[in-house]
Amino acid sequence: MADLPDPVTYAVPGFVLLVLAEMLVARAQDRRRYCPRDTLTSLLLGFGSTIAGALAAGGLFLMAERIHAFRIVEIGFVWWAWIACFVIDDLAYYAFHRSAHRVRWFWASHVIHHSSQHYNLSTALRQTWTGVLSLAFLFRLPLFLVFPPEMVFFCGGVNLIYQFWIHTEVIGRMPRWFEAVMNTPSHHRVHHATNPLYLDRNYAGVFIVWDRMFGSFVAEDAADPPRYGIVRQLGSFNPLWAAFHEWVGIARDVWHAPGLAAKIGYIVGPPGWSHDASRDTSETIRAKWAARHASRPDRACEPAIP
């Protein structure tokens, strides 16, 4: 059972058909759900990510094999190992994803996925080009001490496929039991939103229970419709800028930072951190929102932009 296929490769035709179907729904319901230039940027970023992933795959698999040589148990490919591997891999994804929003070095790679102001199935394909540089693979390494690398990579692929369909506004809410356990379009809309109360919430990949367990869950509120993108919207459809802008930002900040502590802070601090507190993190944004809410309750929930 050494040669497992990459499930994502087989899912690509399905991705294309579902994006087309969602476009037709958007044409019928709300054309603003898609913007052709934004869609092209998302797709080009997805295309570039595929190439970057292929280039890195060999090295990552070799590293996984090396680690697996020191495995602490011999499980093999028994049926229950697949379930255990999938669940633990999803927990590792939660840890990675939370870090990707709380540590700027990881965020520099992950921000690509959040850089669209739209939330549709093409946004799901807007994936990183610099995952290797950000060391995102570190979070998955412990799994190779238990599970065969082929199994871990296969489960990771299935996890990625699951996350595709939740990038949509077409689906409102799933049945209650499903919303309680699984990540859903509603939960993930919150994750992609820049609304102060939604920032840095709902990191789950497949099982939303991780967010409920670790205190990062927020439910979507119909009175506070999500506004998508990043705190400082890119204002550009240039895929190169989308892929590298935060790395450029880190380089600039480290260059100009006064002293070693500030330089380190600009690398490992949360996104928005600055040595003089002149910028906003998600915490300060929430605090400012709360202050405005307290002083002017009538402005607490601004009307949705028509």
Add this chain to the structure above:
Amino acid sequence: MTMLALAGSLAAVLLLAAAAHLLRLGGDARIADEAQAMAIAADADAGFDPVAAAVDRAGMAALVRGTDGRHMLIRRHGSMFATRILTPPFFGRLDRRTLTLGANDAMFGQVTLDLGDAAPMWARGLGVSRKNG
């Protein structure tokens, strides 16, 4: 990844991009009035409390002043809007009824707003002269 898969992926990218264009998705986003401009500004920055706004005659951009005296520039970005706080030194130029502003962000670019008779007043508020600011 084989060359065939690569070519197929690129073909799919072009197919979907063409479909979005042919289906005329996106719409024509415009800022309708001052209230909408201020709502966009308030949504964009939790620390920005808008008090006044001027909207470009075509609704493609707007300039919003906050209670703390700062100004936020809004411009259309596809079918959405993107914003920048104008932090000195920024580019500014008044040309009769139009005001051209740049927010120290090359990728955001410069924005020209047709503000009609209100342009000189907003230019004064920003410290922008008829020459480069």
